[in-house]
Structures are given as structure tokens and as C-alpha cells.
Amino acid sequence: MQLGDARSGKLPDNIAGFGRALRRAGVRVDSSRIALATQAAQAVGIGNRADLGAALETVMIGREQDRLVFRELFDAYFQNPELARKLLAQMLPAAEGRAEPPRRRPRVREALAPQRAYGQAPAQPEQKLEFDAGMTASDVERLRHADFDALSGAEYRLVERLARDIALPLPCLPGRRSFPAESGARLHWPGALRRAAASGGELLRLPRLQRRRQPLPLLLLVDVSGSMERYARLLLAFLHAATRRHPRRDVFAFGTHLTDLTPAFRLADTDAMLNAAGAAIDDFAGGTRLGDALAALRRQHARRLVGRRTLVLLVSDGLDTGEPAELENQLAWLRRAGRRLLWLNPLMRYDGYAPTARGAAVLHRQAHGMLAVHNLSSLEQLAASLAALMRY
Numbered sequence: 001m002q003l004g005d006a007r008s009g010k011l012p013d014n015i016a017g018f019g020r021a022l023r024r025a026g027v028r029v030d031s032s033r034i035a036l037a038t039q040a041a042q043a044v045g046i047g048n049r050a051d052l053g054a055a056l057e058t059v060m061i062g063r064e065q066d067r068l069v070f071r072e073l074f075d076a077y078f079q080n081p082e083l084a085r086k087l088l089a090q091m092l093p094a095a096e097g098r099a100e101p102p103r104r105r106p107r108v109r110e111a112l113a114p115q116r117a118y119g120q121a122p123a124q125p126e127q128k129l130e131f132d133a134g135m136t137a138s139d140v141e142r143l144r145h146a147d148f149d150a151l152s153g154a155e156y157r158l159v160e161r162l163a164r165d166i167a168l169p170l171p172c173l174p175g176r177r178s179f180p181a182e183s184g185a186r187l188h189w190p191g192a193l194r195r196a197a198a199s200g201g202e203l204l205r206l207p208r209l210q211r212r213r214q215p216l217p218l219l220l221l222v223d224v225s226g227s228m229e230r231y232a233r234l235l236l237a238f239l240h241a242a243t244r245r246h247p248r249r250d251v252f253a254f255g256t257h258l259t260d261l262t263p264a265f266r267l268a269d270t271d272a273m274l275n276a277a278g279a280a281i282d283d284f285a286g287g288t289r290l291g292d293a294l295a296a297l298r299r300q301h302a303r304r305l306v307g308r309r310t311l312v313l314l315v316s317d318g319l320d321t322g323e324p325a326e327l328e329n330q331l332a333w334l335r336r337a338g339r340r341l342l343w344l345n346p347l348m349r350y351d352g353y354a355p356t357a358r359g360a361a362v363l364h365r366q367a368h369g370m371l372a373v374h375n376l377s378s379l380e381q382l383a384a385s386l387a388a389l390m391r392y
């Protein structure tokens with residue numbers, strides 16, 4: 001197997017591709033770790049596979065529960081990238097994590113056609129990869145209540161897939177347009193005249209006009225800072241799948257600055273959306289300056305807020321590093337410009353949580369309500385909670 005000469009451009013590209021595969025598996029790998037991995041590979045050379053694997057693992061893995069995911073992917077990726085993609089598609093079930101493994105799972109055997117190996121290696125013979133693909137009901141129930149931040153790489157990928165199946169029916173309110181119906185506040189005079197003409201001037205029942213119900217315009221603001229790293233990708237996948245049929249949604253990510261993700265959210269496939277969002281966000285896992293991001297939203301995208309009817313969902317833990325006065329000013333504007341400002345906070349997983357941090361305290365004062373988004377169970381309850389908060 002050839003990884004590309006250490007002095008050529010192939011080795012950095014190969015290491016970067018492996019880093020993206022790790023990130024898809026839920027392992028925390030940023031651009032700085034990928035750069036260090038390239039330097040480590042150049043230092044130890046590519047002649048010995050074991051030495052290369054140990055060097056990459058040292059600089060790319062920071063958590064013990066990710067080591068088995070790394071080794072599983074390393075063996076598959078540098079043998080055949082297509083093999084690694086198939087492994088990722090099944091959420092890496094062979095890797096172990098913090099939670100106890102499933103007790104009973106059926107076997108699925110998948111044959112992989114020969115593919116060109118990573119680098120310039122010749123095509124490999126046909127391979128067969130055997131892995132576990134099912135879970136018992138008790139395993140799924142356990143993952144429903146597991147905190148996103150406590151999942152192993154394998155569990156994270158599976159939970160992300162499960163989150164895409166959760167529905168989020170948003171509240172609908174009467175719109176400006178109306179339609180003929182049997183009940184309503186106003187009479188439908190054209191319909192009444194037509195009925196009278198058809199019955200010789202007699203009206204047995206007066207037709208009415210009823211206002212059409214329509215979902216509110218939706219504005220999503222998602223924190224992608226370092227403290228939200230384990231939540232951001234999963235919640236973006238959930239929101240993309242749950243709101244895909246919403247007629248009007250605008251999406252922004254914020255860390256140290258604002259990033260418009262609305263074009264990425266127009267993509268039908270959630271994986272394609274995540275790839276596009278990853279390419280657009282250049283401050284992922286950095287700091288949080290929500291006040292500056294909202295100021296940019298106010299200057300450049302204020303028209304996204306439709307006539308004070310927009311439902312704003314702000315996903316953040318409230319650990320802001322900006323000036324509280326600026327944050328207060330911008331949140332007050334956002335509250336006035338929309339119909340409801342709802343704060344989705346993963347820190348509500350803690351019993352007795354209180355928003356005592358400076359940014360969290362400002363968010364608590366300005367938001368109309370605060371809801372938990374830390375596990376699958378909280379996402380399943382989100383629709384009912386939103387409906388309750390919209391009633392007051």
C-alpha cells in the first residue's frame with residue numbers, strides 16, 4: 001500500500017481525508033490535529049504501518065473512548081476508502097464505547113466490490129466485511145436517554161441517524177388569506193349569491209369564510225463553539241430533517257461570527273447538508289460571541305424576520321465571551337422583531353441548572369422560554385413544548 005511520498009502533495013490529502021472520516025464517525029478532529037498528523041506522518045515515515053498508526057493516534061485522538069473507533073477506521077481506510085465508507089454507513093457498530101454493548105443483534109454480511117486502494121496501490125481482491133447492524137428495544141431505549149456528550153463514536157453516529165427520524169410539527173396560526181368553509185367569522189357573499197341563484201332565491205345555509213392556517217416563518221440560530229462541539233452536528237442533522245417541508249426557514253451558525261447555512265439547508269440529503277455546512281463554517285469549535293453575530297444578522301439579514309411573525313429557535317449553552325451589554329441590546333431587538341424567541345439549551349440536562357453565566361443570564365431574561373436539547377427523549381418532546389410556549 002502506498003500513501004504517497006512524504007514530500008509530495010498526496011500524503012497531506014490522504015491524512016485530511018482520513019480526518020474527515022474520523023469526524024463523520026463522531027471523533028473530535030479539527031484542522032490543527034490534521035496538520036499535526038501530517039507532520040507526524042512525515043516524521044515517522046510511511047514504511048511501517050504500525051508506527052504510522054501509533055503516530056497518528058497520538059496526535060488525532062484526545063479521548064479514550066475514541067481509540068477503538070480510530071483503530072477500526074485506520075485499518076479500513078488505509079486498506080480501502082470505500083470499505084471505510086461502508087463501515088461509517090453502519091455507524092461503526094464494532095467499536096466499543098462507554099455504554100454497555102447490545103446483548104443481542106442479528107448479523108448482516110455485505111460483500112464489497114474491488115476498489116482502488118488508498119494512494120496508488122493496485123486494486124484489492126473482493127472483500128467481505130461482517131458487522132452488527134441491529135439493536136434490541138432496550139438498547140434503543142437506553143440511547144434515547146443518553147446525553148449526546150456522553151456517547152462513544154459508534155453511539156454518536158447511530159443517535160444522529162435516529163434523530164433524523166424525529167418529527168417536529170411546528171405550531172400553525174391563522175394566516176391572512178381565507179377560504180370558503182362551513183364555519184367562520186365572516187360570510188362568504190359570492191358563495192351565498194350563487195347558492196341563492198341555484199335555489200330560486202332561498203338560502204338554507206349561509207356559507208362562511210375561514211382563515212387558512214399556516215406555519216410560522218422559522219429562524220434557526222445554532223451555536224458551533226467549542227463547548228457545543230458534540231451537540232452542533234447532531235442538532236443540525238435533526239433540524240434539517242425535521243423541518244425539511246417547512247415553507248420558510250432561515251438557518252445561521254454562530255461562533256466568533258455569523259455564517260449563513262440557508263443554502264446548505266436547501267440540499268435534500270442531510271449528509272450533503274452537513275458536508276456543505278462544514279465547508280461553510282470556518283470558526284467551528286472556537287469561541288462564542290453571540291452579540292456580534294446578532295449584530296451582523298441585524299445589519300445584513302434583518303429582512304429574514306418576516307413581519308414579527310417569525311419563530312426564532314436559538315440553540316446554545318449560553319457560554320458567551322462577548323460584552324453582556326451588546327448581547328442584551330441585540331437580543332432585545334431579536335425579541336421585538338420575532339413572534340417568539342425560544343432558547344434550546346443542552347445544559348438543562350443537569351438537575352437544578354441555573355443560568356448564572358453572564359451570557360446565559362442575558363439569554364434567560366430575553367427569551368420567551370428555555371427548553372432542553374441534550375438527548376433523543378428531549379428532542380421527541382420538543383414539539384409539544386414548543387406548542388405550549390406558543391399559547392401564551
